[in-house]
Amino acid sequence: MKPASFLNAHLGMLLWAVLIAASFFAAAQVSQAVDPLLLTGLRLLLSALMFVPSLWLNGAFQITRAGLRAHAVLGLLLAVYFASLFEALRHTSAVNTGILFALVPLLTLLFEGVLLSGSPAKNRLLPMLLAAAGAMLLTFRGGGAEGMPSLYALSVYGVGCLAMACYSPLSQRLKATSLKDRSPAAMTFWNMLFGALFLFAFCLPGGGWRSAALLTLEDGLWLLYLALFATLATFWLLHRAIGVIAPATVISYIYLSTLFITLFHWFGLGRQPLPSELLGALLVGLGMLALILGSRRPVPVPG
Known part of the structure; x- marks a missing residue:
């Protein structure tokens, strides 16, 4: 598959931002009685399955054990993020989690410095701080104080934010080694498949899988929409941009x-x-x- 051009990668991420924004309204339409871990696992699984025909026709299912281990690690990072988010939301508000998530691009910049060589972090720190401060102001929406999150909620979601921040830089590093020459479609398929499996496993101890019986036909249609546009499309666009744009800029x-x-x-x-x-x-x-104006192609990572 031909790599995305620099301009197309940015345009794709602009579409990514629109799809992510729309997903919040669509997700609110699904029954709140269904376990959110199960719902997210189903979204990831449905999205992964949509890639099967394309990967089958292109013979892209061949993968080494090292490749499977790499995808399992990336899938686990996704699962840890979503599990931490839903657990934190049981103990704090969506506003507080939104403010904490604004730190993820900054943490991604930190992981870039650890996992990738020659990443020009200093040039992007100030713009990212400006955007993060603006996002925090927008998240508050003048709704007044929400109260400080508990130490437990802060710790749990903090782990999830670290997992999400590590995802993009680690993906780029692994694409230089065990996942070399993997297409965005293959990366998306395997990572979402493992993410779904881990989320289903997380549902077992608490019995959240039983809430699948509460799903209605309308819920299924919204899940299909979310799987196609809010999950499949966004993850594909994300992996399409990683390697063309520096990971921290992508997640910003x-x-x-x-x-x-x-x-x-x-x-x-x-x-x-x-x-x-x-x-x-x-x-x-x-x-x-x-x-965007100061972004450039990331430098090669060490092998």
Whole structure:
């Protein structure tokens, strides 16, 4: 598969930000009685299965044991992130988790320095700090204090944020060794397949798998939508961009998702923007513009 061009990678990530923003509204339509770990596992599994015909026709199922181990590690990182998020949401608010998630691109920048050679972190730190500050202002939405999260919730979700921050740089490093020449479709398929299996395993001790009986036809249709657009498409776009754009810059597009959600509330729902939100939107816009203009192809990683 021909690698994405530099411009196409950025355009793809812009679409990624839109799809991520839309996924929050779609996910709210699925029954809240169903275990969220099970739902996420089903989303990942459905998305992975959609790649089977393409990979089968292209003979891309051949993989070494080292490749399987690498995909298992990446899939475990995904599962740990989602499991930590849903566990933290039992003990704190979505606002607090949203603020913590704003730190993920900055943590990704840290992992770049550890896992990849010659990553120009200093040039991107200030723009990312601006965008992160803006995203935090947008996440608050003037709703007042949510209260500090408990130490337990902070610790649990902190582990998940570290797992998600490690995902992109580790993917790029492994693509230089045990996952060399793997296409974005193959990377997406195997990582989501292992992620789904780990999430299903996490459902077993608490009996969350039993909630599958509560799924309705409408839930199934929303799950299909989420699997196709919010999971399959976004993971493919993510892996398409990794290696063309530095991983921390790639994941920083999550700040644009926060901005798009806010813009929808302003123009779609007619909500009056608050001064803090206007400042947040400006910071996100300036930070992301600086990141995009200053981005370049990442340097080769060590073998």
